[in-house]
Amino acid sequence: MKKLTIKVGRNDLCPCGSGEKFKKCCEGKGAPIAVDLAGLYWKKYRIRLKNQADIEGLKKAGELVVETHRRVEDIIRAGITTNDINAFVHDFTVKNGAVPAPLNYKGYPKSVCVSVNSVICHGIPGDQVLEDGDIVNVDITSILDGYYADANQTLFVGTPSDGAKKIVAVARESLVRGLEMVKPGNTIGDIGWAIQTYAEAEGCSVVKEFIGHGIGRDFHEEPQVPHFGKRGKGVPLVPGMVFTVEPMINLGGPKLYILDDQWTAVTADGSLSAQFEETIVVTEDGFESMTPLVTG
Ligand code: MF3
Numbered sequence: 001m002k003k004l005t006i007k008v009g010r011n012d013l014c015p016c017g018s019g020e021k022f023k024k025c026c027e028g029k030g031a032p033i034a035v036d037l038a039g040l041y042w043k044k045y046r047i048r049l050k051n052q053a054d055i056e057g058l059k060k061a062g063e064l065v066v067e068t069h070r071r072v073e074d075i076i077r078a079g080i081t082t083n084d085i086n087a088f089v090h091d092f093t094v095k096n097g098a099v100p101a102p103l104n105y106k107g108y109p110k111s112v113c114v115s116v117n118s119v120i121c122h123g124i125p126g127d128q129v130l131e132d133g134d135i136v137n138v139d140i141t142s143i144l145d146g147y148y149a150d151a152n153q154t155l156f157v158g159t160p161s162d163g164a165k166k167i168v169a170v171a172r173e174s175l176v177r178g179l180e181m182v183k184p185g186n187t188i189g190d191i192g193w194a195i196q197t198y199a200e201a202e203g204c205s206v207v208k209e210f211i212g213h214g215i216g217r218d219f220h221e222e223p224q225v226p227h228f229g230k231r232g233k234g235v236p237l238v239p240g241m242v243f244t245v246e247p248m249i250n251l252g253g254p255k256l257y258i259l260d261d262q263w264t265a266v267t268a269d270g271s272l273s274a275q276f277e278e279t280i281v282v283t284e285d286g287f288e289s290m291t292p293l294v295t296g
């Protein structure tokens with residue numbers, strides 16, 4: 001097992017979890033510190049580390065989300081509407097004893113986000129008919145027994161253009177490159193760095209306004225997980241952290257607009273945008289995905 005080093009400032013809370021400052025507590029004691037990592041991460045970062053029971057609950061939620069995606073893959077085709085996808089995801093989720101997390105979340109009106117072509121994210125299902133050549137991001141979040149799992153992927157309808165193939169491949173690989181950085185000893189910044197370095201080298205751009213997030217018994221928890229950044233910066237990754245990585249990658253520039261519905265984010269230059277998302281837990285030597293749509 002890799003040795004984990006956490007930098008503790010003299011004025012930081014002591015890693016032993018006493019609630020005292022490090023300089024007034026374990027610093028001078030010269031003995032190894034018994035680290036209450038869960039206590040430390042809560043106090044220092046407001047991150048809730050997950051225990052084994054939590055992880056099992058999250059995995060069950062994740063299995064349902066993956067199964068829902070597999071069924072969407074089967075029904076998606078030219079001629080259906082984005083509302084048809086919403087109806088399917090809603091009914092399948094409820095039938096399986098779960099709750100679609102998007103519905104009424106901060107006023108969001110539907111049970112799934114469906115983002116077509118130049119829509120970056122948070123597309124609201126409606127009367128739009130899918131056409132041959134479209135790329136469609138379907139973002140599904142389900143709550144099962146109180147645990148949230150969140151995953152998305154971008155699908156082709158019919159025959160994709162060269163641009164469509166390119167942006168979907170780069171977005172998918174961006175998620176893979178980001179997740180490759182997930183192991184104790186690395187930081188949140190390493191994830192964003194790997195994604196940004198790769199996507200920009202491919203001539204694409206990374207959306208900055210929307211980021212990955214901790215997840216558990218709430219939809220969006222700490223930490224924030226940007227898809228850009230610097231190596232070695234940000235929160236050190238430790239086992240039991242559960243968060244999403246969900247890079248939104250544009251074929252053109254990174255600028256976006258939000259439509260009048262207050263949700264739909266579109267590329268400012270009208271270029272295609274694609275996204276892939278998984279919910280993962282940091283393990284002793286890497287990560288495990290709750291929603292292995294792309295990995296695993
Ligand atoms: N699933 C999105 C995410 O990955 C959040 C959607 S919020 C909603 O974080 F309200 F639009 F559903």
Ligand code: CO
Pocket residue numbers: 150212213244246277
């Ligand atoms: Co998410």
Ligand code: CO
Pocket residue numbers: 139140141150151152246277
């Ligand atoms: Co999502």
